[in-house]
Amino acid sequence: MNELKETLYKAVYAAGDILKTYFQKKFNIESKDIISNLVTEVDKRSEEKIIKIIKQKFPEHNILSEEIGAVRTESSIKWIIDPLDGTVNYAHKIPIFCVSVGIEQGNEIIMGLVYNPLSNEEFFAEKGKGAYLNKKKIKVSKEKNLKKSLLVTGFPYNTSKNPMDPVKTFSKFVNRDIPVRRIGSAALDLCWTACGRFDGFWEYNLNPWDTAAGYLILKEAGGKITDFTGKKYSVYLKEILATNGLIHKQMLRIINTDD
Numbered sequence: 001m002n003e004l005k006e007t008l009y010k011a012v013y014a015a016g017d018i019l020k021t022y023f024q025k026k027f028n029i030e031s032k033d034i035i036s037n038l039v040t041e042v043d044k045r046s047e048e049k050i051i052k053i054i055k056q057k058f059p060e061h062n063i064l065s066e067e068i069g070a071v072r073t074e075s076s077i078k079w080i081i082d083p084l085d086g087t088v089n090y091a092h093k094i095p096i097f098c099v100s101v102g103i104e105q106g107n108e109i110i111m112g113l114v115y116n117p118l119s120n121e122e123f124f125a126e127k128g129k130g131a132y133l134n135k136k137k138i139k140v141s142k143e144k145n146l147k148k149s150l151l152v153t154g155f156p157y158n159t160s161k162n163p164m165d166p167v168k169t170f171s172k173f174v175n176r177d178i179p180v181r182r183i184g185s186a187a188l189d190l191c192w193t194a195c196g197r198f199d200g201f202w203e204y205n206l207n208p209w210d211t212a213a214g215y216l217i218l219k220e221a222g223g224k225i226t227d228f229t230g231k232k233y234s235v236y237l238k239e240i241l242a243t244n245g246l247i248h249k250q251m252l253r254i255i256n257t258d259d
Contacts, residue, residue, distance in 0.1 A: 003057065004077075005126070008101060008113050011053040015046040015083055015099045016117035023118065024093050040091055043067055046083035046099065054079050066209045078104040080212035080235070085114075086185035095119070100187035102212025102235070109235065112213030114187045123191040123217050131220035133195050140223045140244035141196035146254075149199035149247055151180045152189045156205035166204045172254050190214025193242055194221035200243035200251050202228075208235040215242075224248045228255050 022042045047067050054061060062078035063071035079101060084090060086097030095118045102112040114123040123138075125131040131138050143149050151173060155166050173180050181198070183189060187210060189201045194217045212235045215225055224245035225233040230252050233240060243251060 004103060004111060007054060007057045008103065008111060011050040012099045012101050012113045012115050012122075014049050014053060016115050018042065018046045018049060019084060019090070019097065019099065020117040023090065023095070040084070040087060042090065043084040043087055047081065050079075050081055050083055050099075050101065064208060066207070076105055080104055080109075080208050082187060082209035085187040085210065086183075089184045094184070096183050096188065097185055098187050100209065100213045102208075102216060104212065104235075109212055109216040112216040114191050114213050114217065116188065123194065123214075125213075125217040125220040127216065127220070129220070131194055131217045133191075138195040138221050140194060140218070140221050141199050142246065143199045143244060144246045146178060146200075146247045146250040147176070149178065150197075151178060151200045151202075151251075152183060152192065152198045153180055153201065154182055154184065154186055154189065154203040156203075169202070169204075169255055172257060172259065176254070186210040187214045190218045190242055193244070194218040194223060196244075200241070200247050202241045202251065202255065203239070205238050206240060211235050211240060215240075218242050226252075228252070 019042060044067055047065055051063055060073055060075045062073050062075050064078055065081035082100040084097060085100045090097045098114050098116045100114045102109050110127045112125050121134060123133055153170060186203055186206055191214050192198050193201045215235055218225060223242055225242045227233055227237055228239050228241055241251060
């Protein structure tokens with residue numbers, strides 16, 4: 001396990017150095033499926049560095065990464081990688097972004113690290129050992145009243161065509177005078193909920209690399225994570241509700257109301 005952790009830190013911090021080096025400089029930016037869904041050469045350089053470091057130590061391990069997709073082997077261990085979560089922020093010189101890497105063994109996330117190289121904040125968790133922000137243990141908030149909570153969400157790039165209508169769900173909360181923020185990084189949304197900055201987070205149309213590390217960090221910080229029906233969450237689901245646990249049922253009710 002120590003070798004896994006050492007390699008995780010080495011890979012994530014090396015990628016963080018790349019993000020820091022290119023931030024606010026000129027680099028190539030492309031669009032993926034739709035014009036607002038961006039990928040930059042920095043995403044790709046970061047991803048290449050992470051995978052190179054992992055493969056040097058663990059050539060037999062599986063990889064699932066945002067830009068290259070899946071590299072499958074017979075190993076029971078999979079590295080789930082987002083080399084730059086918050087690409088749109090990064091491309092617009094907004095300093096809210098991170099490197100996010102989770103390690104899955106079997107069907108469980110056993111380790112996760114999320115790192116913002118500009119704020120120098122690292123969130124780490126190992127299964128059964130708690131969650132940490134810069135080596136200090138963190139816990140979710142103790143807010144029980146949804147009306148007093150601060151929530152965070154994100155919108156998929158295809159919001160206008162999404163059958164779940166994320167804007168309608170957003171309206172359900174703001175129309176009840178509940179403050180909601182959008183910071184542009186699902187990994188940081190989860191981590192900031194884990195350390196109590198936010199009390200709850202929900203989002204549609206996510207991918208495993210968006211949530212693998214943050215999911216474990218929030219869980220180890222005492223939070224609760226489900227789908228929108230309250231059922232057990234998997235990082236391979238497209239929807240997530242993650243809270244301090246105390247406002248979870250209240251948020252589920254609002255998400256599932258017809259108004």
